Amino acid sequence: MIWPTRYRPHALVRLAIWPLLIAFSISTTGCAARIQSTLASSLIEDVSTAAARHDDPALIAAGLPTFLLMLEGLLEDNPRDKKMLLSAAEAYTSYAALIESDDPKRALRLYKRAKEYGTRALTPEQAALLRVPYPELAAAIGIFKPSDIAAVFWTASSWGAWISANTASLAALADLPKVIDLMHWVIAQDETYHNGSAHLFLGVYHAALPPQLGGKPDLANHHFDRALAISQGRQLIFYVLKAKFYARQTFDRPLFENLLSQVLDSPPDAHPDFTLQNIAAQKQAQILLGQVDEYF
Numbered sequence: 069m070i071w072p073t074r075y076r077p078h079a080l081v082r083l084a085i086w087p088l089l090i091a092f093s094i095s096t097t098g099c100a101a102r103i104q105s106t107l108a109s110s111l112i113e114d115v116s117t118a119a120a121r122h123d124d125p126a127l128i129a130a131g132l133p134t135f136l137l138m139l140e141g142l143l144e145d146n147p148r149d150k151k152m153l154l155s156a157a158e159a160y161t162s163y164a165a166l167i168e169s170d171d172p173k174r175a176l177r178l179y180k181r182a183k184e185y186g187t188r189a190l191t192p193e194q195a196a197l198l199r200v201p202y203p204e205l206a207a208a209i210g211i212f213k214p215s216d217i218a219a220v221f222w223t224a225s226s227w228g229a230w231i232s233a234n235t236a237s238l239a240a241l242a243d244l245p246k247v248i249d250l251m252h253w254v255i256a257q258d259e260t261y262h263n264g265s266a267h268l269f270l271g272v273y274h275a276a277l278p279p280q281l282g283g284k285p286d287l288a289n290h291h292f293d294r295a296l297a298i299s300q301g302r303q304l305i306f307y308v309l310k311a312k313f314y315a316r317q318t319f320d321r322p323l324f325e326n327l328l329s330q331v332l333d334s335p336p337d338a339h340p341d342f343t344l345q346n347i348a349a350q351k352q353a354q355i356l357l358g359q360v361d362e363y364f
Contacts, residue, residue: 224254
């Protein structure tokens with residue numbers, strides 16, 4: 069299974085900014101430390117925006133490790149900076165997704181690291197709740213506040229990706245209901261968060277299994293359609309995932325072909341902030357269409 073949150077590769081660092089990184093790595097205190105944190109956060113946002121608008125996925129993939137090392141260094145001096153912790157959770161989840169097919173063991177470690185960063189963005193009480201048996205978490209999920217939505221979303225996203233890459237572990241699979249509950253909590257707070265990605269996550273989850281094994285195609289279709297409506301069709305990967313999981317699972321070849329053809333016919337830079345993601349989605353769509361006779 070491929071989880072939605074993997075399709076947002078959001079990081080790039082060029083050698084030209086290394087002088088700035090060296091400056092950021094100088095240990096400071098008080099007001100200077102706050103200025104350092106503000107500058108670092110601004111740099112992270114600017115680099116992420118530039119990466120999202122780039123048209124060369126290979127270049128971004130090559131730059132991700134440098135960006136991750138930068139985040140690690142910044143967090144050494146700012147270990148409780150929530151914004152940086154969430155940036156690290158997102159970046160590690162994205163990079164793990166890029167390498168998983170080639171190096172699944174390494175990806176597994178990186179997903180785990182992403183979850184650790186997301187968890188650190190929660191309060192100690194909230195983080196402890198993630199370790200209790202599922203019924204206790206379900207009963208106490210009200211401990212999370214609306215302001216925690218980013219931390220809950222990225223913790224759940226990286227956790228779900230780790231589980232999907234670790235399906236041989238019964239202990240890992242036993243935690244899946246926790247992730248699902250956290251995603252439902254995100255939707256209850258704000259279903260539009262991150263362009264409806266929690267809906268996309270649940271769409272993949274409910275479509276990944278055949279009905280006889282617990283899959284719920286009708287519910288999956290609902291979540292996919294909500295994600296597409298919320299994102300206004302700007303993110304082509306949403307169509308790819310609906311084709312890959314829902315259309316294939318329901319043996320709907322016309323829908324499968326229509327969704328993927330729509331992806332290929334759309335200009336990837338129609339919405340600049342999703343250029344990189346859309347180029348990657350078109351590559352996936354092309355591969356899937358080439359395998360249509362194997363699926364149907």
